[in-house]
Amino acid sequence: MxxxxxxxxxxxxxxxxxxxxxxxxxxxxxxxxxxxxxxxxxxxxxxxxxxxxxxxxxxxxxxxxxxxxxxxxxxxxxxxxxxxxxTQNELPISVVLVIDSSESMAGGPLENAKAAAQTFLDSLAPGDEVALIDFDSTVRIVQDFTTDLDTVRGAIDTLQAGGRTALYDASYQAADVASRANNPRRFVVLLTDGNEYGQLSLNPAEAGIELAGSQNIPFYVIGLGYEVDPNYLANLADLTRGRSLIYAQADELTALYTYLAIYLRTQxxxxxxxxxxxxxxxxxxxxxxxxxxxxxxxxAPDLYPQGTIEGLPEEAVSEPVTVIAQVSAVRGLGN
Structure with a gap:
């Protein structure tokens, strides 16, 4: 109680x-x-x-x-x-933590984000796995999925601010990493204080959204401050069945991350x-x-047999021709 x-x-x-x-x-x-x-x-x-x-x-x-x-x-x-x-059945989850480390995050914002991410790890359970991505002008997988949360803690401590904001590439990379998780319960928690800045992303805005949606990977997106792109963040969350939150100050991030960890573990x-x-x-x-x-x-998966025919003449023929029929049947063919 x-x-x-x-x-x-x-x-x-x-x-x-x-x-x-x-x-x-x-x-x-x-x-x-x-x-x-x-x-x-x-x-x-x-x-x-x-x-x-x-x-x-x-x-x-x-x-x-x-x-x-x-x-x-x-x-x-x-x-x-x-x-x-x-929680009750001790089922593990997989989480990709994505942290904006662009130059605008220098000082308090990045330090608060790092502290919040550490607290997030405190609320996870044995067997949960975490990957860490940070991004500025480029996107880096700082730590791939591991259940060794102390290794993730060390990786978080190495983050430093600098560069611009390749937000679209970050969302795509996060979805790609999450798609390789070892658990079916997989999520992305992404924090940014800006928008796509400098047109550095190689991926378009919709790429990460489409990949996450096709792989059933919810994005929980935290927009920090007033320079974010709320429409993009809302689409990234809504179209992946996640949530988008705009937060004015960085000093309450620890409480927010604690809530998210508990929330994700009570499905x-x-x-x-x-x-x-x-x-x-x-x-x-x-x-x-x-x-x-x-x-x-x-x-629903499309598992019915699919057939193709190659070499079928378009006009009448007067001699034998070779026609190749191919059938793809994921579930096999009956007798």
Whole structure:
């Protein structure tokens, strides 16, 4: 009870200072917020949903079971195979920490960001893995994924400010690193105090968004100060089912990062069997739990046989010709 009270106080102190650019969850009666933060189709026909459930004070709702959830796909109720909680079931997560180290972050902002990142690590659990990226005029993978958080701490301490802001390349690189995570529960936490500055990125603005969206990698984006590009940060978060926060001052970053670490570790993993055809069609999923509703969309894998024919004459022929027919069948062909 004491821990829950302390967390409530943290949220109540922290969030009045924030400007919420994007709030992805749907709410019911202003009491419960439900987010479908990721959808994994890799084990099709089973679908895995990553769901966050928070109360009026943004505190994660604990102890929910499969009986508390109802899931519909395209309006039809589907079978729930299992419901797990990341914390209660000791399920590891993977996080890419991305820190803007451009010259405008020199001094207090970067030192506060480094301290906040260290505190973020304090809130993780054994088995969680973290990668560290920093960026200015270029993007660097300072530390690839590791469960040795002391190694990540040492890497954070080496960050220094300088250069401009290759923001688009940073978001793309973060999504690329996250796509290679060892856990299906993977996230990016990106902090920047600016926008794409100097036109140094080799990737366009949409590249990181598209890669993260296709790989179901939510971005939790922190914009620091008043020189950020709120539209880009909002799109980066919204289109990847994450959240975007604009924060006026750097001195409260530690509290924010602590909240994010707790938030990411209190998701529910809901596995469903929607009985869908593997035809590449797009579907809408809705999760109802504890008086709240969250929605998301996903595309079923296209696993039907695909055929091509090469060498087929366009005109009538008078002698034999060779025609090559090729069939690609991910699931194999029947007799």
């Amino acid at each position: 004491l821990r829950r009270t302390q967390f409530a106080l943290l949220v109540l102190v922290l969030f009045p200072a924030l400007v919420l650019v994007s709030t992805r969850p749907s709410t019911a009666q202003d009491t419960t917020a439900v987010e479908v933060g990721g959808i994994d189709t890799s084990n099709f026909p089973e679908i895995t949903l990553f769901v966050s459930v928070r109360d009026l004070y943004t505190i994660p709702v604990p102890d929910l079971t499969a009986e508390d959830f109802e899931v519909t796909v395209d309006g039809s109720v589907v079978s729930i195979l299992s419901v797990e909680n990341v 529910y993993i809901v596995t469903i069997d929607p009985d869908l055809e593997p035809d590449g069609a797009e579907h809408t999923v809705q999760v109802d739990v504890a008086g709240g509703t969250g929605t998301g969309t996903f595309t």
